[in-house]
Amino acid sequence: MFVGFDPHHHIRVPGLPLNLLGIPCGKPYVSSSCFFGWSVVQLFFFTSPPLPVPPVRACSGRRINTLSHGEVVCTVTIRNPTRHVYTGGKGCVKVWDISHHGNKTPVSQLDCLNRDNYIRSCRLLPDRRTLIVGGEAITLSIWDLATPTPRIKTELTSSAPACYALAISPDSKVCFSCCSGGNIVVWDLHNQTLVRQFQGHTDGASCIDISNDGTKLWTGGLDNTVRSWDLREGRQLQQHDFTSQIFSLGYCPTGKWLAVGMENSNVEVLHKWFVSTGKDNLLNAWRTPYGTSIFQSKESLSVLSCDISIDDKYIVIGSGDKKVTVYEVIY
Numbered sequence: 001m002f003v004g005f006d007p008h009h010h011i012r013v014p015g016l017p018l019n020l021l022g023i024p025c026g027k028p029y030v031s032s033s034c035f036f037g038w039s040v041v042q043l044f045f046f047t048s049p050p051l052p053v054p055p056v057r058a059c060s061g062r063r064i065n066t067l068s069h070g071e072v073v074c075t076v077t078i079r080n081p082t083r084h085v086y087t088g089g090k091g092c093v094k095v096w097d098i099s100h101h102g103n104k105t106p107v108s109q110l111d112c113l114n115r116d117n118y119i120r121s122c123r124l125l126p127d128r129r130t131l132i133v134g135g136e137a138i139t140l141s142i143w144d145l146a147t148p149t150p151r152i153k154t155e156l157t158s159s160a161p162a163c164y165a166l167a168i169s170p171d172s173k174v175c176f177s178c179c180s181g182g183n184i185v186v187w188d189l190h191n192q193t194l195v196r197q198f199q200g201h202t203d204g205a206s207c208i209d210i211s212n213d214g215t216k217l218w219t220g221g222l223d224n225t226v227r228s229w230d231l232r233e234g235r236q237l238q239q240h241d242f243t244s245q246i247f248s249l250g251y252c253p254t255g256k257w258l259a260v261g262m263e264n265s266n267v268e269v270l271h272k273w274f275v276s277t278g279k280d281n282l283l284n285a286w287r288t289p290y291g292t293s294i295f296q297s298k299e300s301l302s303v304l305s306c307d308i309s310i311d312d313k314y315i316v317i318g319s320g321d322k323k324v325t326v327y328e329v330i331y
Contacts (some may be wrong), residue, residue, distance in 0.1 A: 002130045006145070008232065011323075012046055013311065023166060024099045025309045028095070043300040047133075050198070057270070058134075059313065060294065060295045060329075061285060061294075061295050061297070061328065061329050061330060062125070062327065062328055062329045063297065063325060063326070063327055063331060064098075064101045064103075064326050064328045065098055065101050065102070065103070065326040066104075066323055066324070066325050066326070067087065067094075067096050067098075067104070067106075067323060067324040067325070067326065068104065068322065068323045069087045069089050069094055069318070069322050069324055070322050071089035071090040071091075071322050072089055072118070072304065072320050072322060073087050073088065073089050073123050073304060073305060073319060073320075073324055074088055074089060074118050074119055074120055074135075074304055074305055074316025074318065075088040075119055075122050075305045076088070076305045076306065076307050076316045076317065076318045076324055077122055077123060077307050077316075078110060078307050078308075078309045078314060078316050079123055079124055079128050080309050080310050080311055082097075082099070082128070083097065083098045083099045083314075084096065084098070084107075085096060085316050085324065085326065086122050086124070086131065087096055087318055087324045088112075088118075088119030088120070088121070088122050088133065088135070088305075088318075089118065089119060089120075089318075089322070090110065090115065090116065090117070090118055090119075091112065091113050091114060091115040091116070091117060091118075092109050092110055092111045092113075092119070092176070093109070093110040093112055093119055093122055093133055093148070094106040094108075094109050094110075095107050095108045095109070096324070098314075098326050102190070108149065108150055110131070110133065110141075110143055110150055112133045112135065112136070112141050113135050113136065115138050117135060117136035117137055118135055118136050119133060119134075119135040120134055120135040120136065120162065120163055120164050120165065121133070121134045121135070121164065121165045121166040121178075122134075122162060122166070123166045123167065123168050123175075124168075125168055125172045126168075126170075126172055127172065128145070129144065129145050129146040130142060130143065130144065130145065130153070130172075131143040131145055131150075132166055132168070132175055134164075134165075134166050134177055135162065135163060136161070136162045136164030137161075137162070137163075138157055138158055138159065138160060138161060138262055139155045139156060139157045139158075140156040140158075140175070140177060140187070141155050142154050142156070142165060142189075143149045147149070148178060154192050156175075156177075156187050156192060156194070156210055158177065158179065158185050158194065160177075160179035160181050160183065160185070161178055161180055161181075162179070162180040162204075163177045163178060163180070164178045164179070164180060164204055164205060164206050164207070164228075165177075165178040165205070165208045166178070166208070167208045167209060167210045167217070168210075169210060169214045169231075170210070170213070171214060172189065173188070173189055173190060173262060174186060174187065174188060174195075175187040175188060175189055176208055176210065176217060178204075178205035178206060178207065178208050178219060179204070179205055180204045180205075181204065182199070182200070182201035182202055182203055182204060182205050182221060182223070183197045183198065183199050183201070183205065183218055184197065184198035184201075184205055184208070184217070184229070185197050196220070196234060198219075198229050198236070200219070200225075200227050200236050201219065201221035201222075201223050201225065201227065202221075202223040203221055203222035203223040204221060204223055205219050205220070205221050206220055206221055206223040206245070206246055206248075207219065207220040207245055207246060207247065207248045207249050208220075208249075209233075209249055209250055209251040210251065211251060212253055214231065215230070215231055215232055216228055216229065216230065216231060216237070216251075217229040217231055218249055218251050218258060220246030220247070220260065221245075222245045222246070222247055222249065223245075223271065224242045224243065224244060224245055224246065225239055225240065225241055225242065225246070226239070226240040226242070226246055226249060227239050227240075227257070230270065239320065240260075242260070242262060243264070244262040244263045244264035244266070245262065246260060246261070246262055246263075247261050247262060247263055248260070248261035249261065250274075252260065259274065261276070262326050265278065273285055273286060273287055273294055274286055275308065276301070276308055276325060277303035277304075277305075277306050277313055277317060278303060279297055279302040280300045280302075281300065281301060281302060281303065281319075282296060282297070282298055282299070282300075282303065283296065283299065283306070283315070283317055283325075283327070284296050285302055285315075285329075297325075297327070298319045299317070299319045299321065299325065300319070301319050301320035301321040302319060302320045303317050303318070303319045303320075304318050304320060305317065305318040306318075306320060312329060313328065313329055314326060314327065314328055314329065315327040315329060
């Protein structure tokens with residue numbers, strides 16, 4: 001899964017907001033997001049014009065709701081079957097019930113960080129009762145969502161000043177945290193302890209994904225590399241060098257291919273259909289391997305984060321105009 005983030009976090013003056021097409025100060029916020037829909041992946045460089053392709057299941061999308069978060073939205077995730085959306089921005093995660101399309105008010109707010117610090121990633125455990133949140137802080141917070149009012153169960157503390165991305169093992173026993181210094185920290189969620197660190201990236205580890213069988217990890221970094229890791233042996237398997245910083249990646253569910261999104265706006269991509277977003281304000285859904293457009297929607301500011309529901313029926317995006325938009329995929 002691809003995650004949008006601020007690649008210049010480590011040089012941003014504390015307390016100043018992100019520069020996001022209308023928010024003054026600092027370096028521009030550069031975002032790239034790409035998520036896989038259903039089926040197999042193929043590595044692909046886009047060409048113009050696109051080649052004709054046979055029909056694919058996902059044929060269009062329609063906007064069904066807009067959620068006014070109130071701050072720049074850096075991360076989103078969606079939960080099935082209860083249809084809750086979690087949106088992370090400045091200092092907090094807001095929880096939305098999208099079962100009714102007209103709902104405009106969050107059902108709860110999780111105050112995770114200091115008010116001036118941004119949430120960078122939030123991930124649900126498969127039991128849908130636990131949320132892990134990371135951002136511009138040395139701690140990850142673990143939230144119990146099963147109580148009438150969500151509450152913090154525990155916090156995990158590392159030496160890294162920020163977490164850019166999170167991943168959860170398929171068995172829910174382990175959490176992987178991408179640190180601003182480049183390390184990948186491995187947490188035992190049952191014992192709430194740090195059990196290992198993968199060291200290799202020479203600059204911030206920006207994005208992460210894990211294979212369905214839980215044996216392989218993929219990470220991308222600001223050092224222009226993508227690396228794969230053997231989780232059974234605890235060692236790096238491969239390193240792929242690029243000419244641009246890596247902002248996002250997604251590992252194919254079949255285990256054959258990987259998609260990589262880069263700072264230079266290139267995406268090397270996958271199969272059936274996928275979604276890409278970026279600082280051009282656009283949400284694009286594509287057929288693969290040919291890159292034919294399925295549908296497109298334009299937001300008023302940069303799209304910073306994106307998620308697709310497990311059943312491929314909903315797309316949620318967070319943007320710089322302090323709101324989240326929910327799309328229903330029409331087949």
